[in-house]
Amino acid sequence: MVRSAIADTALEALIRKLESTSDLTEEERRAIQKLPVSIRPLAPSQDLVADGERPVQCGLLVEGWSYRYKLLAEGRRQILSFHVAGDTPDLQSLHLDELDHGVAALTSCTFALIPHDSLRHLTRTFPDVAALLWRETLIDAGIFRAWIAAIGRRSAYGGIAHLFCELYLRQEAVGLAADHRCPMPVRQTDLADAMGLTSVHINRVLKEMRDADLITFERRELVIRDWKRLCDAAEFDPTYLHLKNLAA
Numbered sequence: 001m002v003r004s005a006i007a008d009t010a011l012e013a014l015i016r017k018l019e020s021t022s023d024l025t026e027e028e029r030r031a032i033q034k035l036p037v038s039i040r041p042l043a044p045s046q047d048l049v050a051d052g053e054r055p056v057q058c059g060l061l062v063e064g065w066s067y068r069y070k071l072l073a074e075g076r077r078q079i080l081s082f083h084v085a086g087d088t089p090d091l092q093s094l095h096l097d098e099l100d101h102g103v104a105a106l107t108s109c110t111f112a113l114i115p116h117d118s119l120r121h122l123t124r125t126f127p128d129v130a131a132l133l134w135r136e137t138l139i140d141a142g143i144f145r146a147w148i149a150a151i152g153r154r155s156a157y158g159g160i161a162h163l164f165c166e167l168y169l170r171q172e173a174v175g176l177a178a179d180h181r182c183p184m185p186v187r188q189t190d191l192a193d194a195m196g197l198t199s200v201h202i203n204r205v206l207k208e209m210r211d212a213d214l215i216t217f218e219r220r221e222l223v224i225r226d227w228k229r230l231c232d233a234a235e236f237d238p239t240y241l242h243l244k245n246l247a248a
Contacts, residue, residue, distance in 0.1 A: 010112030017086030020173040037112040042105035055093040064109025079194040142240035161234035184222035
């Protein structure tokens, strides 16, 4: 069977993501490129996996944005993380029988689905790749800790500034952003659900940032006009992202 070009693109995205924090040998790259994948497009708000499901495959995000979330009483939503191309937001399902949260599309997006059995074979054959995937989950945990600190102890202004710094660097690391400009399809309602704030509060903080000439938005792009001042406002230390090259 001839593989689709998008399947190859998907696995290249995974390789770029892994190599943004560590190194792969040529043999390891080839093994990843041979993984079997099926392609699944999602519409905005459509679930990749729902809370309580028992997945048999992991979803690698090829294009678009997705997010992890938890639904609370009366349909209230807490967004737990945002994800860009190269991320595998349900990687934990490789070792956890049942997910305790959902993963959904933020924008129209495309996932490459990789069977658990194939990933397990890859990690048994290449222990260093297993270590890199484990490292990805540890970095994920670091991002969770940074979000908890932002929601619990930072001001709304500092928390949003911190999120913008993080999302820029994560995209820059995989070639999706440069020159302090990056895609930003996140709506104010999404920011509110991520930061535990109201949309009105989010709107007010974004206006303050624009008035301070820190950021602007252009056609669903975030333009960071003063990186140093944004980092200062966020008290941003990128160590928790463990990126090899920090060009920002």
